[in-house]
Amino acid sequence: MSGAPGAGPGAAHRYLPTHASDSHIKQDMSRYNVKETEAKWQAAWERAGCFTVEDAPDSDRPKYYVLEMFPYPSGRIHMGHVRNYTIGDVIARYKRARGFNVLHPMGWDAFGLPAENAARSKGVHPGDWTYQNIAAMRDQLKGMGLAIDWSREIATCHPEYYRHEQKMFLDLLRDGLAYRKESWVNWDPVDQTVLANEQVIDGRGWRSGATVEQRKLAQWCFRITAFAEELLAGLDGLDRWPEKVRLMQSNWIGRSEGARVLFPLNGQPAGLAPGAQDRLEVFTTRPDTLFGAAFCALSPNHPLSGALAAESPEIAAFIAECNKMGTSEAAIETADKKGVLTPVTASHPFVEGLELPVYVANFVLMEYGSGAIFGCPAHDQRDLDFARKYGLEVRPVVLPPGADAGSFEIGAEAYLGPGTAYNSEFLDGLEVAAAKRAAIARLEEQGAGAGTVQYRLRDWGVSRQRYWGCPIPVVHCPSCGIVPVPEAELPVTLPRDIDVSAAGNALERHPSWKHVDCPACGVAAQRETDTFDTFVESSWYFARFCSPRAEGAMTRQAVDYWLPVDQYIGGIEHAVLHLLYSRFFVRALKRGGYLDLEEPFAGLFTQGMVCHETYQGPDGAWLSPEQVERGPDGALVTADGRPVTVGRSEKMSKSKNNTVDPARIIETYGADTARWFMLSDSPPDRDLEWTAAGVEGAYRFVQRVWRQVTESVETLPPPGPAPADGAGSELRRAAHKTIQAVTEDIERFRFNRAVARIYELSNAISGATANTARARAGDGAGAELRECLEILVRLIGPMMPHLAEELWQRLGREGMLVDQPWPEADPSLTIEDSVTLAVQVNGKLRGTIDLPRDAAEDAAERAALAEPGVQRAMAGKPPRKIIVVKNRIVNVVV
RNA sequence: GCCCCUGUGGCGGAAUUGGUAGACGCGACAGACUCAAAAUCUGUUGUCCGCAAGGACGUGCUGGUUCGAGUCCGGCCAGGGGUACCA
Numbered sequence: 001m002s003g004a005p006g007a008g009p010g011a012a013h014r015y016l017p018t019h020a021s022d023s024h025i026k027q028d029m030s031r032y033n034v035k036e037t038e039a040k041w042q043a044a045w046e047r048a049g050c051f052t053v054e055d056a057p058d059s060d061r062p063k064y065y066v067l068e069m070f071p072y073p074s075g076r077i078h079m080g081h082v083r084n085y086t087i088g089d090v091i092a093r094y095k096r097a098r099g100f101n102v103l104h105p106m107g108w109d110a111f112g113l114p115a116e117n118a119a120r121s122k123g124v125h126p127g128d129w130t131y132q133n134i135a136a137m138r139d140q141l142k143g144m145g146l147a148i149d150w151s152r153e154i155a156t157c158h159p160e161y162y163r164h165e166q167k168m169f170l171d172l173l174r175d176g177l178a179y180r181k182e183s184w185v186n187w188d189p190v191d192q193t194v195l196a197n198e199q200v201i202d203g204r205g206w207r208s209g210a211t212v213e214q215r216k217l218a219q220w221c222f223r224i225t226a227f228a229e230e231l232l233a234g235l236d237g238l239d240r241w242p243e244k245v246r247l248m249q250s251n252w253i254g255r256s257e258g259a260r261v262l263f264p265l266n267g268q269p270a271g272l273a274p275g276a277q278d279r280l281e282v283f284t285t286r287p288d289t290l291f292g293a294a295f296c297a298l299s300p301n302h303p304l305s306g307a308l309a310a311e312s313p314e315i316a317a318f319i320a321e322c323n324k325m326g327t328s329e330a331a332i333e334t335a336d337k338k339g340v341l342t343p344v345t346a347s348h349p350f351v352e353g354l355e356l357p358v359y360v361a362n363f364v365l366m367e368y369g370s371g372a373i374f375g376c377p378a379h380d381q382r383d384l385d386f387a388r389k390y391g392l393e394v395r396p397v398v399l400p401p402g403a404d405a406g407s408f409e410i411g412a413e414a415y416l417g418p419g420t421a422y423n424s425e426f427l428d429g430l431e432v433a434a435a436k437r438a439a440i441a442r443l444e445e446q447g448a449g450a451g452t453v454q455y456r457l458r459d460w461g462v463s464r465q466r467y468w469g470c471p472i473p474v475v476h477c478p479s480c481g482i483v484p485v486p487e488a489e490l491p492v493t494l495p496r497d498i499d500v501s502a503a504g505n506a507l508e509r510h511p512s513w514k515h516v517d518c519p520a521c522g523v524a525a526q527r528e529t530d531t532f533d534t535f536v537e538s539s540w541y542f543a544r545f546c547s548p549r550a551e552g553a554m555t556r557q558a559v560d561y562w563l564p565v566d567q568y569i570g571g572i573e574h575a576v577l578h579l580l581y582s583r584f585f586v587r588a589l590k591r592g593g594y595l596d597l598e599e600p601f602a603g604l605f606t607q608g609m610v611c612h613e614t615y616q617g618p619d620g621a622w623l624s625p626e627q628v629e630r631g632p633d634g635a636l637v638t639a640d641g642r643p644v645t646v647g648r649s650e651k652m653s654k655s656k657n658n659t660v661d662p663a664r665i666i667e668t669y670g671a672d673t674a675r676w677f678m679l680s681d682s683p684p685d686r687d688l689e690w691t692a693a694g695v696e697g698a699y700r701f702v703q704r705v706w707r708q709v710t711e712s713v714e715t716l717p718p719p720g721p722a723p724a725d726g727a728g729s730e731l732r733r734a735a736h737k738t739i740q741a742v743t744e745d746i747e748r749f750r751f752n753r754a755v756a757r758i759y760e761l762s763n764a765i766s767g768a769t770a771n772t773a774r775a776r777a778g779d780g781a782g783a784e785l786r787e788c789l790e791i792l793v794r795l796i797g798p799m800m801p802h803l804a805e806e807l808w809q810r811l812g813r814e815g816m817l818v819d820q821p822w823p824e825a826d827p828s829l830t831i832e833d834s835v836t837l838a839v840q841v842n843g844k845l846r847g848t849i850d851l852p853r854d855a856a857e858d859a860a861e862r863a864a865l866a867e868p869g870v871q872r873a874m875a876g877k878p879p880r881k882i883i884v885v886k887n888r889i890v891n892v893v894v
Numbered sequence: 895g896c897c898c899c900u901g902u903g904g905c906g907g908a909a910u911u912g913g914u915a916g917a918c919g920c921g922a923c924a925g926a927c928u929c930a931a932a933a934u935c936u937g938u939u940g941u942c943c944g945c946a947a948g949g950a951c952g953u954g955c956u957g958g959u960u961c962g963a964g965u966c967c968g969g970c971c972a973g974g975g976g977u978a979c980c981a
Binding site for chain 1: 895898899906919948962976979
C-alpha cells in the first residue's frame, strides 16, 4: 500500500508521506486502503461498461451530454485538468443517477505549437511526442476514476479526425465562408516564422531575439463576420451561460451603428490607382459631431499611408516606428497618441472650403472600419489627446443639458454625454440621436456617405505557418490559381520525414511534399503549406464525439440525438475565442448540411484557476512547493535550511515553479481525496487555492467516513427498505434535509456548499452514534442509522466514487452504487414546524424568538415585544412602527 | 488603454438573493486517550471593553437609498482574466 501521509512537522509542506509514520499505519487494519480500492472499482466499472453509450440509442431515458474542454496532450495532467474533470464527473455521475442517458467522452486537442517546440529542443518527432503524451495522460485520467466512455476517445492529429475537417473546409470554400486575404503579421526574420503577440517581447522574437517586423501575408480566413448579427442575437437564447461570458462575446462582436463618410481629398500623391483615393472613407459612430471635426487620421497600414510614405522619408520612418509596436490591441491602445502630418487635406462634406489636415496616426486600426477616422477633439478622448498634442482646434458641438453655449468649454476631458447639437448649422438644437439621423440623411442626400452598421469582430484568420497542424487542402496552380484538393484524395496527410531543427515552416522546406500536379489542369503546382489554427479542430470535436467512428464526420442520427452539449465545462480563458468560433462553425456546418443546430453548448460553466503560494530562495530563484518545508521555528525553509520568501498565491505555472503534480497527490492520497479537495472550500467558478493542509483535511474525511461506516456495519440490521414511518429522529430529519440541500447544490454547481452539508451530516451521525449505544442494538434506531449512513454514502457517490462504491458493498448492498438511483428526500422530514425569528430594534439585533411556522403577524409582534433584550433596547419608548417578515424577522422602530 | 470578474475572521469560504454576518473546512489553543508521540475524540476560537451580565465595532475605501445593506445605486482603490498566431 502507499504510505499514508503523516502530519508531523514538515509534512504539511512536502506533499510526500512521512515515511517515519508508515509502520504503524501498516499495522492499523482499520485504515482504508486507497490504492487497492480505487483500482478495484475502476476495473469493475470498466468491466461492466457502465459509461459506454450508443451513437444513436433507442432509449426512453432523456439524454444528457456532459463535456469538459478536452486537454492539450502536454504529457502530464495538471491541477487545472483535475478540477475541470472532477466537476464534469460529478455532473455526469449525478445525472446518470437521476436517470439520464449520459454521454461523457474524452479526447485530445493534439495539434499545436508545443509539439514542434519539443521536437526542436528534444529531437523527438512531434507525432511521437504527442502520442506518447496521450498514452501517459490517458493513464493518469483513468486513475482519477472518471465516468467516461473511453471507447469514444479521439485525437485531432489523427488523419481519421482531420480528414473530415479538410472536407469541411472545402464545403466552407464552396459556400463562400472561406477566402484568402492579406493581413499583417509579426514576422521573426531569424526563425522565419510568424509570432503570436505573446511571443513578441519588447519588439523582439521570444526565441531568436531578432527585431520583429510587420509583414503582409496572404492568409486563409473564415467569414465569421457573415454571422456577426446572428452570433450576437443568439446570445440572448443562451440562458444557461454565465452572464459575463455573454457580455464578453457581445463586446467582442462589438456592434455599433454609425456612418461611412467620404471626404474628398486634395494633394494626394501620384502612384495610386486612378480614382482609388479621390475620396477618403472614414467610419464614425458620431456623425452628429461632424461640425467639430478638426482633422482626419489614417492607419499606418492604410494604402494611402503607404503611398505617402513612398514620397516622404518622415512618414515612412513614422510607419516603421508604428510597426515596431506589434499588432496587439493592448500595445496600440496604451501607446502615446502620435501622428505625422501629411501634405494631403480632406474637404469637410458640410462646410464649403474647410480643409482638414490629414495625419497618419498610431492609434487608428486598419482592421476596424475603413482604417481611417475623422477626429472631433471635443467629443472623443483620443482625438482630444491628439489635438492638444498637435495644437488643433477643439470646438464643442454638443452642449450638455443645462450648460451655457457661450461659456461651455472642453478642458482635459472630452464630453461624451448627452446634449443638443450647436455650432453645427442644420443640426443645431437636435438631441444627439436625432442629430445623428439628420447628419446621415444629409450625407446620403449629398452622396457623401451613408448610415451603416459596423462590427468590431474581424474574420477569423486560420492560416498557420506550422508543421504540426491540419494541412489546408488546396493546391496553388500557376495557371488555375487556387484549386481545392478533390474529395477523393483526402486526407492530405502530413509527411513524417521532416526537419524541425531549421528555421521556418518544415512543410514549406520539405523536399517533395508540396510538389504536386494541379488537380484541375495537371501542370506542376504546389500544395498549400499552411496548416489550420488549432481552434478549427476544437470547433467541432463535440460533434465528432457523438459518432466518433463514423465513416463521415458525424452521423445525423447521432448528432440529432446527442447535440447540443447540455453542459460544457472549461476555463474562463476560453470565454471569447474558442466558444465564439465553435458557435460560428456549427452554423457553417449547418449550411453544409452536416447537422441542424445553431448553438453547440446549451449550458456553460466556467471554472476558476488553480493557484498556489509562490516561494523564492535567498537567490531569488523560484522554489517548488516540494522544495520547501517548515523549519523548527515554524518559518519556511529549503531542505538545506536556507530561508524562503513566501509570495502571493498565483495561478500554477512552470514559470513561477508553483505547480503541484496531481499524479503525486493521487499516488499518495488517492483520487477521491484529490477530487474531494477540488470540490470543497472554493466555489467552482472562482480561483482555488491549493494547500497541503487542505489536502490533508480532505484525506482525513475520507478516512473518517470509512471508519464511520465500517465501525457501525457489524451492528446494523441487514439491508432493507427505509423505515416507513414518516416521523423520525433529529438525525433522520437531518439526513433528509441533507439530501434536499445537496441535490439543489449540485444542480446549481455549488459543490463547496454540498461538501459542507455532507460534513454536517457526518458530524450529526457521529454525535448520534456516540450518544445512543442503543442504536446498535437492532431496534428501530439501528434501521435509522443504516438509512442515514446509506444516504451519506450515496450523496458522496458522484464526488468520491471509489470510497462510496466500497462502502456500499460493505453495507451489504447488492449491485454497484453507480447503478443506484439518486436518493429522494421525504418531504415530511424536511419541513420544521417551528422557526426562529430575529428581533431587531432600529435595525439592530436584540434577541430571537421561536414561533410556530407561519405564525400570525400579531403573534410575532407580541412575542418580539416581550423579549427582555428588546425591552431593554426600547428603553420604555413606544414603538413607532413594527415590521414583520413572516418566518424571518421582526424589526421594532422606536 | 478597452472589456469582464473579484474583494467578508489568522486562511479557504457561507449567508435562504434586501432580513440573526462568519455555516462548513483549515489553522491555532486547551483537554481526554497514550510511557511518549502519531492518529482519534471533546471543547474554545471576528476585534475591542467588561469578573460577568452585557455592550461597542465589524464584509477593500467613500457617499447614498432603506425600518433594515456583505447583498441595491454613485465615486474611488487593489488584485485577476481577455485583448484576435499559447491552448
